[in-house]
Structure formats: C-alpha cells, structure tokens
Amino acid sequence: MTSSTPRRTVLAAALAAAGTAATAAPAAAATAAVPDPSAAPGRAPEPGLVDNRFWSSYTDWRCGSAAGARAVAGLRPGLVLDSPAGRTDYTDPHTGRTSAWEYASWTSPVHTPTVPATEVIASWNAHTPPGTWIQVELSGTYSDTTATPWYVLGRWASGDGDILRTSVDDQTDGRSTVWTDTFAIDDAASGLRLASYRLRLTLYRTPGSGLTPTVWRLGAMASDIPDRFTVPATAPGPAHELAVPRYSQNTHVGQYPEYDNGGEAWCSPTSSQMIVEYWGRGPSAEELAWVNPAFDDPQVCHAARFTYDHQYQGCGNWPFSAAYAATYPDLTAVVTRLRSLTELESLVRVGIPAITSQSFLKEELTGAGYGTAGHLMTVIGFTPEGDVIANDPASPDNEAVRRVYDRREWENIWLRTKRYDANGKVRGGTGGVCYLYWPARPTSGQRGVLRSLGLA
Incomplete structure (x- = not known):
C-alpha cells in the first residue's frame, strides 16, 4: 500500500501511505537502546518545545x-x-x-x-x-x-x-x-x-x-523537539467521542493513479475529507463532475487531486492539505505540533478532532494490522480507559475505519522523534505533527483551547 513515488527524507518524516507489512525489528535493540522515561503518568507536557x-x-x-x-x-x-x-x-x-x-x-x-x-x-x-x-x-x-x-x-x-x-x-x-x-x-x-x-x-x-x-x-x-525514542506517559482524561464521517482510502485503490499512485496512498486527503465533512462542508456536485460516477465517495478523489504536490509527487504535503481544507467556507486550518496526548484530549473535548502523523512497525500498534513509514489518521475521541479512538483510513472499507488503539502505544508512536525500522536502523518520527481544522468563528470553549496552544 505504500507509494513508489519519491518521498521526502526521514528528517521530515515522509507521509507514505500506510499498509506495508513490516518485518520485526531486533526487539532487544528497540527496547534497550534508550531508557523509557514514561514511568510517571500524568506528567505535564514539556514547555518551550x-x-x-x-x-x-x-x-x-x-x-x-x-x-x-x-x-x-x-x-x-x-x-x-x-x-x-x-x-x-x-x-x-x-x-x-x-x-x-x-x-x-x-x-x-x-x-x-x-x-x-x-x-x-x-x-x-x-x-x-x-x-x-x-x-x-x-x-x-x-x-x-x-x-x-x-x-x-x-x-x-x-x-x-x-x-x-x-x-x-x-x-x-x-x-x-x-x-x-x-x-x-x-x-x-x-x-x-x-x-x-x-x-x-x-x-x-x-x-x-x-x-x-x-x-x-x-x-x-x-x-525544537529533542531526540527521543519514548515519551512520558500521560494520565487519561474524560471519555469523549466525536461523530466524524468515516472514509477508507483503500476503497480507492487504483483510482486516478496520476495522484500519488491512487487511493492506496491517500491517507492524508482521506483524513482531511473526513474532517471537512465533520464541519458540514464539502465539494458541490458541480465540483465533483470530473470524477468517474462509478466511484464511491468521489469527494475523496477530489481531495486527492486538490492536495497533490506535483514536485513531491504525493498528496501528503502538510501545508497543502491544510490549505485545501481552508478553501471551504469559513474553515480555518493549520499545521502544528502538540506536546502531549493531554493537549489532544483538550481539543477533542471542545469538539475539534485532529489529523495526526505517525510511523510505526506492525507490532508497535496493536490492532492496526500494518506497519508504515508515515501515515495520517484522524483522532476523534478517547475511551473511558483513555485509549485513542481513531478514524484510520488504512482500513478495508468505510465500516472498518473506526479503530480503538492502546493509549500508551499510540502516544509513543505519534510523539517520538526517533524509531527503529524493520531492519533495525534508526529513522525519524514526526514528534507530534498534526493538522487542525476549525470554524473561522469558534465557540468560546474552542477559542480558549486554541489560545492555550498559541493558535487563536
């Protein structure tokens, strides 16, 4: 499911599509190379990062x-x-x-x-x-x-x-x-x-x-995110789940290969389209007229075309994804980093889901069923136990998109900046990169959380 087109370097954490099955990295090296500082749950996020x-x-x-x-x-x-x-x-x-x-x-x-x-x-x-x-x-x-x-x-x-x-x-x-x-x-x-x-x-x-x-x-x-293979664990907050539409990138495999080899690489535009529609926006029938009428969810094809970076040869350019969302009426969109899962929980509690970027081996995220050099998914909530509820576009169909991932596993793969690939080589991680989309006139609660993050 990965794209064969050129990808940005590891430093910038390439947004290849999810789904390439990963073989096991040397377990001893992955666990023993760097001490895990996460033994103290509930630690506040590090300031000044x-x-x-x-x-x-x-x-x-x-x-x-x-x-x-x-x-x-x-x-x-x-x-x-x-x-x-x-x-x-x-x-x-x-x-x-x-x-x-x-x-x-x-x-x-x-x-x-x-x-x-x-x-x-x-x-x-x-x-x-x-x-x-x-x-x-x-x-x-x-x-x-x-x-x-x-x-x-x-x-x-x-x-x-x-x-x-x-x-x-x-x-x-x-x-x-x-x-x-x-x-x-x-x-x-x-x-x-x-x-x-x-x-x-x-x-x-x-x-x-x-x-x-x-x-x-x-x-x-x-x-300035420090190099880290592991991040401090945080204590779960209140449970909350947002009603976000579910779209699978894999239902578009083989469609419009001129845009990043087709749907198998469309994790970013698929995630963006879910959030655009969560806010009640979307392309008109006239705007979708170019899409083959035999294709389901033509708006996902539309998002892929209009986020495509012709130099990168992919749909995973972060600012282009945010700029696409903001073409819809009165939507604001940014690319940023969050410092902790606690900050992400605060956004979800006021109704703002997030599109997060992460990379991991198959065995590092229980239940995903794949490993990836870089993948976007949409965080829509948290269970009473604090586990992450994600709309994961790397799913076989729309019904299967909603997933629940272990909090500690998900927190670490998203926030770390260093990881081991399937061959035991050190690679980069995104360090908490996410896209955030919200109305141009947010509620007072939303404005307060956004202001706390320096975004409003």
Whole structure:
C-alpha cells in the first residue's frame, strides 16, 4: 500500500501511505537502546518545545511590509492584491508553460519564537480564483546571527488550471534545508538554531485582470523537539467521542493513479475529507463532475487531486492539505505540533478532532494490522480507559475505519522523534505533527483551547 513515488527524507518524516507489512525489528535493540522515561503518568507536557505564530487580524496585516498588497477588514480580515508592484514570467516546471503575471507582496514582521527552532512548518488559508496563485517564503537569522537565504515553502493555487501547485527541491545553504514543506537545521546536534524568521507572501494574477487572491491566515509552527525514542506517559482524561464521517482510502485503490499512485496512498486527503465533512462542508456536485460516477465517495478523489504536490509527487504535503481544507467556507486550518496526548484530549473535548502523523512497525500498534513509514489518521475521541479512538483510513472499507488503539502505544508512536525500522536502523518520527481544522468563528470553549496552544 505504500507509494513508489519519491518521498521526502526521514528528517521530515515522509507521509507514505500506510499498509506495508513490516518485518520485526531486533526487539532487544528497540527496547534497550534508550531508557523509557514514561514511568510517571500524568506528567505535564514539556514547555518551550513548540511556538506558533499566525497573522490573521486586520492589525496583523497592517503591521507587515506591503508592496502592492492591501489589508481588508471584515468578519474575516485578509490580504489582497491592490496595485501590482511588478510583472514577471513564471515557467511552470511541471508543464513547461511560461506565463506572465502581475504580483504584489507582503512581508511579516520579524518573529522571534519562544523556542529557537530546529524545524519550521508554515501554513496558510487562502482563496485563489482562476487566474491567481500565491507563493510563501521564509527567511531567518540563525542563533550565531548569520542569515538564511529566502526559501520557497510552497507555490500554491486551490485549482490546477493556471499553475500546478508545487514544493521546491534542492534548497539549502549547507546549514539548513527545506525538505518539501519543512525547514530544518541540517545538524541539530551542533547547537545551531533558527533564532528568528520572517514570512513573505507573494500574490500573483493574470496581467490586467483585476483579479486577486485573498489570504486570511499565514503563519508557522517553529519547534525544537529533542531526540527521543519514548515519551512520558500521560494520565487519561474524560471519555469523549466525536461523530466524524468515516472514509477508507483503500476503497480507492487504483483510482486516478496520476495522484500519488491512487487511493492506496491517500491517507492524508482521506483524513482531511473526513474532517471537512465533520464541519458540514464539502465539494458541490458541480465540483465533483470530473470524477468517474462509478466511484464511491468521489469527494475523496477530489481531495486527492486538490492536495497533490506535483514536485513531491504525493498528496501528503502538510501545508497543502491544510490549505485545501481552508478553501471551504469559513474553515480555518493549520499545521502544528502538540506536546502531549493531554493537549489532544483538550481539543477533542471542545469538539475539534485532529489529523495526526505517525510511523510505526506492525507490532508497535496493536490492532492496526500494518506497519508504515508515515501515515495520517484522524483522532476523534478517547475511551473511558483513555485509549485513542481513531478514524484510520488504512482500513478495508468505510465500516472498518473506526479503530480503538492502546493509549500508551499510540502516544509513543505519534510523539517520538526517533524509531527503529524493520531492519533495525534508526529513522525519524514526526514528534507530534498534526493538522487542525476549525470554524473561522469558534465557540468560546474552542477559542480558549486554541489560545492555550498559541493558535487563536
């Protein structure tokens, strides 16, 4: 069930589809290499590991530096292309087509995260009508006061008629690298960190059209998660379960192989579609007209097409997944990290499910029935015993999607940053990466939890 297309490096924890059966790793090495610090349940999450900074208010947009872009007020403030700052040609690397574009830009104020970072992942929420697209870049200052170059974190449009959305490979200065969607320090053990950063947003439109993208939210998660094979155990909170639609990626095996080899690799778009529909949104019949009418759940095919990264050759680009969700009316979406299962429980209690990224051997997650180098699933609740209730798209059919996974096993495979593969080699883990989608106007309870995580 894994995709054969190129994958990002282990450092960025590739989002290959789940389902490749894993042979057993050397058990003694996996259990004895690193002491397990989890003997004290209920420990608070470690402070200072994750910093979130997002620009989304009218004041935020006015505080940046604009060249031809303008802030607009309203119930959902945003940034638009007002008067072009220039004109440029762009040759799409995936079609070879060269087109002229007018552009404007906005650069954020310098942000100094509470944690000097080894990794940064940006995300954005935008509307790009046909004839428009956007580019997001990052530049920063290292802890030794030297500067990074400007790195492209994504060239994005909600559709695929003007440009093909894409990440950009081969971006490095020998000290940091962009791995598909993740800025990362090359040698974290050296002590080098990213001390501050700016984001630059460029808005493009067809010359003379008067069109504009609208960007409602732009920001990033910066983190310095220590290397760890195990994480502290947490005590269970109250039981709670959300009524989230269930979709299996495996019912789409062989469909539209041009998008990451087909449904067997669609864990990310399938998970995103479940949460989009949980919030009462989804594509219209007109938007689904391109899908073969013989296919069940055509909205999953739609999500795969419109999250596909043509450079990565997959549907697992984290920011592109969040950006897809935010194309639906009044949905906010971010990519972040959580520090503990307790934080995830707090979100579920106020009605916000999470799409989590994890990798594991078959024997490391009881009942999964597969091992994976990287997989997305949707956490929808917790049992009275504290076990994790997940809608796992790596299931044979929709009815089988709801799973209950052992709390301690699931907590560890999600939050660790190091693991052993089937051959006993050390590989990376995602360290708590997740996508969060919620209404643009959340309830007071939801706002309180989001604020506690630096997201509202």
